[in-house]
Amino acid sequence: MAYYKVKTEAWLDAIFLQAQEKAIYGLKRSGQGLVYQRLREKTDVVLFETRPTEPIKLFFYFPSELTAALPEKPFQEEEKRVLLGVKACDLEALKTADFVYRLGDAVEPRYYSRRNNTLLIGSDCTRPNPTCFCNLHGRYCYPQEYFDINLSPLNKEVMIETGTPRGDEFLAELNLNLAEVTETDLNLRDKNRRGYLEKLKTINASFEHQKPYSEIVRKSGDAAAWKKYGQEMCVQCHACNLGCPTCYCFSFSDLPEKSGMKRYKSWDSCLAGSFARMASGATPRHSRWERFRYHYYHKFDYLNTILGFDACTGCGRCIEGCLGRIDKRQVLSDLEKEING
């Protein structure tokens, strides 16, 4: 909605000042990757670079959490918080989760509350990972929507783009000495962004594809690649589901209490043999490769049909985490080769 710029140091000082009172989460280095931490004392915080190891869903629906109880426990509104440095792939992933949990007839109340109470400050991905492939979806590694505020690096300054009135309000609270953005600044930002995309193109040069992923998956049928990757290589570790920012499937576990029960909602995996198994023992997907294929069908066909875009944002966490060393890009490339005959 509006563009400003400010010295990077001044931005960080203002954020840490706010962090004294508000729950603000920023990125820090951990091992070879980045993780979110709650900002308190002034410390190193990574504004740009790449997406963190953990998917953004960890902030909105937890691996396992209490979701209902008998007798009923009153529902608590979630605390207000700010996420700083959210990358485009994670912001895009929220579109899928919003569709499922927030925008339908039946709202997931905890997700709804967390989403409404979370301010999203996005930032350009300046150093894509070797497993990143958002460009192969026709996506960009810098946020264009779905943020309250977005940051782009400009030498020793940051360019601030507000996307919502809520973002404008937060920016006002920071009391920054904001400068106007010039055409030269915008040109620099765009040049930088083209540079990030070039890096992605180089990373993914061998995985270029002609047809959209949705079409490749829809036409794949019983392709041999499904069996190669799904049956021979997949070890069913579920790392792709757990790391995926759009995977939202869950199960309930009811545990007995002295005078009632507690119901936990926990992430589930479509690769598990039990996922679709009915009480009678029947399941629509007996083999591992059928479940592996379903994972792709769900993201690239079914949800694409409903949402109009792939429920995969190319963050590459599934490739990074896979114990069977399966590269989603290679699977899709092989499928395309196979359907092209």
Added chain:
Amino acid sequence: MAKINPYQPYQVELLKVTEESPLIKTFTMAAPPNFHFLAGQFVEISVPGKGEAPFTPSSSPYETNYIEVSVAKVGGVTETLHSLKPGTILGLRGPFGKDYPLEKFMGKDILLVGGGVGLAPLRSLFLSLVHELQRFNKIRFCCGSRTPQDFIYKEHLFNLWPKIDPKVCMRITVDRCDDNSWKGQVGVVTKTLDNLDLEIKNSVAVVCGPPIMMKFTTFKLLELGYRPENIYLSMERMMVCGLGHCQHCGIGKYLVCKDGPVFTYQEIKDEPEIWA
């Protein structure tokens, strides 16, 4: 503003347990306040602390004081349910999903084909049809079961329903009978579909039962001249949340809990893995 928690069950009292067959019992529960369902919709019933499972009510939607489900003892939750006595407090969520579109059945011949515990949703539908019998033409209710002992609602099937109205005709078969106690038809349920005495072009068929029975019944109905859009299937999947959130019950792009459980064959025939 905080939203209602759709995962929170109501507490309902188990009023009665009826033994239908060696494997199947019918559970009568007090209906929660302002609870209404339509035939074909399903509910989630939980044994507190044990787990939750989806069931389609078998009672009449016009009955507002209680709700009945017929349950086959096949899994963890159902096994516990089978051990329960009246007075136990259960959890209930729902109703969920789409019902049978009775307005589309008006003025038509209606064929119901059910097998095993699949008769449960059809009982609810049958009671809805009977409630307003004047709106429909002939009703043929074809029921199949593995053996005579495995039939549920025996008193209704054999004594009460055949006498309801001349418009209603019951056709009953068993897969096999090892003694001479059974005088009726022996054979799979598709055998009851010969010589239907229905105007197929002005008829709808509703099928509910085990996947293999649904598959072969559907193929037989197509052979008889039923159009795919006039064949209604009650699809079973593992519906966990009932709200379109958890994704366990996907059939292609559809979710059984939201887009079903009632589908026409036309809607799902091109989706993968429909006869699980």
